[in-house]
Amino acid sequence: MKPAFVFGTRPEIIKLAPVIRAFEEMGIEPLLVHTGQHYDYEMSSVFLEELELRKIDYHLEVGSGTQAEQTGTAMIKIEKVLMKEKPDVTLVQGDTNTALAGALASVKLKIPVAHVEAGLRSFDRTMPEEVNRILADHASEVLFAPTEEARENLEREGITENVYVVGNTVVDAVLQNAKIAERKSDILERLGLKSREYILITAHRAENTDSKENLRRLLEILEALPIKAVYPMHPRTRKRxxxxxxxGRVEAIENLIVTKPLGYLDFLKLQRNAKIVMTDSGGIQEESIILNVPCLTLRYNTERPETVKAGGNVLVGLEKERALSSLERLLNDEEFYKKMANAPNPFGNGKSGQRIAEILLELYKKGELRVRN
Ligand code: UD1
Ligand code: UDP
Incomplete structure (x- = not known):
């Protein structure tokens, strides 16, 4: 069996690594195609190194651009590789332009697509990610939904065949790397931070960073933070x-440390030892509940509602008052803090990568891995 993995951004590398490893452990050598959507060392290569994905078969160097430029260029380049390599299945992950490009290029060549992390919905079509995930799901033959809620979203759209609820591979990634991170990373010492004495912040979403008004609102929250905070900043946010x-306003905030984006081991260590996480990231909402750190999400909706329902995540949007009152409560009300920190992880047991590889191999052996009419 020949599976092809198409990926190109930081979270795709992190979340597909456990699936790639599972295939390798079964003696199957997957084809690895990196679109180059992320290209800075700290947005891509650092993860390939840390997660030991050294052998990328194709680097497509798509780079940045408008939505259509990036997606279109990626499609053209992915199609060439798939035509040459003729894999049995193309795996894509999540909701990036790379995932959509991989899914469309593949299904049109009649190579079946398997979508890892299928069925997520924010019900907000103004987000490029929502469009990408809907279209990728509908182009896919095999859908790996992380939760029952995600499966129900697919069912509501008429997708009921070959849907498997397998948990999220992010749990595999965290379990495989958190202990290594604790041992190997010296990020707390490097930044002069003590465990549970700081807030970890990330924000990079288009809706938060592309508008000056929204960036200002984010800044107002940062300027009012009650304790020390660290913000490994995505290049998109920094450029904006x-x-x-x-x-200049960011630099003037005394108790805020801004760093470059961090490697996975440093980031996991920082996340695991944080008192509170504030983020607009999808993957970080998931990792926080896995790592038992309360999460305040800097968005008005989430495609990860399981984290909110479980009690580990609160949507505060870019509302300063809401963000600050949640922070104050977490810092002063021990019972409330414990309740959020101990919210149960809804994303499975960390064996998702293996299950995905086993299901695909089984379908392949039965001759069922094909694009149907
Ligand atoms: C993309 C995904 C988003 C995901 C994020 C993960 C889409 C539509 N969005 O957003 O869902 O959460 O990746 O981090 O696919 N840049 C650099 N260096 C890099 C990469 C990007 O400087 O290595 C800068 C460029 O100015 C670029 C901007 O960041 O224009 C945005 O990059 P892009 O890949 O388009 O989207 P992300 O914001 O990274
Ligand atoms: N991450 C990292 N270093 C950082 C910021 C994030 O390793 O400086 C990891 C994080 O642990 C998570 C993933 O990157 O696994 C999330 O990526 P991102 O927030 O860029 O994308 P999203 O999940 O929102 O699509």
Whole structure:
């Protein structure tokens, strides 16, 4: 069996690594195609190194661009590779432009697509990710939904065949790397931070960073934080802050440490030892509940409602008052803190990668891995 993995961004590398490893352990050598959507060392290569994915078969160097430029260029380049390599299945992950491009290029060549992390919905079509995940799901033959809620979203859209609820591979990633991170990373010492004495922040979503008004609102929250905070900043956010003339305000915040994006081991260590996480990231909402750290999400909706229902995540949007009152409560009300920190992980037991590889191999052996009419 010849599976092809198409990926190109930080979270795709992290979440597909456990599936790639599972195939390798079964003696199957997958084809690895990196679109180059993320290209800075700290957005891509650092993860390939840490997660030991050294042998990328194709680097497509798609790079940045408008939505259509990036997706279109990726499709053209992925199609060439798939035509040459003729894999039995193409695996894509999540909701990036790379995932959509991989799914569309593949299904049109009649190579079946398996979508890892299928069925997530924010019900907000103004987000590029929502469009990508809907279209990728509908182009896919095999759908790996992380939770029952995700399966129900697919069912509501008429997708009922070959849907498997397998948990989220992010649990595999965290379990495989958190202990290594604790041992190997010296990030707390490097930044002069003590466990549970700081807030970890990330924000990079288009809706939060592409508008000056929203970036200002984010800044107002950062300026009012009650304890020390660390913000490993996505290059998108940094570039926007600079071009909107807001960078100086970030630098002036005394108890905020801004770093470059961090490798996975450093980031996991920082996340596991944080008192509170504030983020607009999808993967970090998931990891926080897995790592038992309360999460405040800087968005008005989430495609990970399981984390909110479980009690580990609160949507605060870019509302300063809401964010600050949640922070104050977490810092002063021990019972409330414990309740959020101990919310149960809804994303499975960390064996998702293996299950995905086994299901695909089984379908392949039965001759059922094909694009149907
Ligand atoms: C993409 C995904 C988003 C995901 C995120 C993970 C889409 C539509 N969005 O957003 O869902 O959460 O990846 O991090 O696919 N840049 C660099 N260096 C890099 C990569 C990007 O400087 O290595 C800068 C460029 O200015 C680029 C901007 O960041 O224009 C945005 O990058 P892009 O890949 O388009 O989207 P992300 O915001 O990273
Ligand atoms: N991450 C990382 N270093 C960082 C920020 C994030 O390793 O500086 C990891 C994080 O642990 C998670 C993933 O990157 O696994 C999330 O990526 P991101 O927030 O960029 O994307 P999203 O999940 O929102 O699509």
């Amino acid at each position: 802050l600079e071009s909107f003339g807001l960078w």
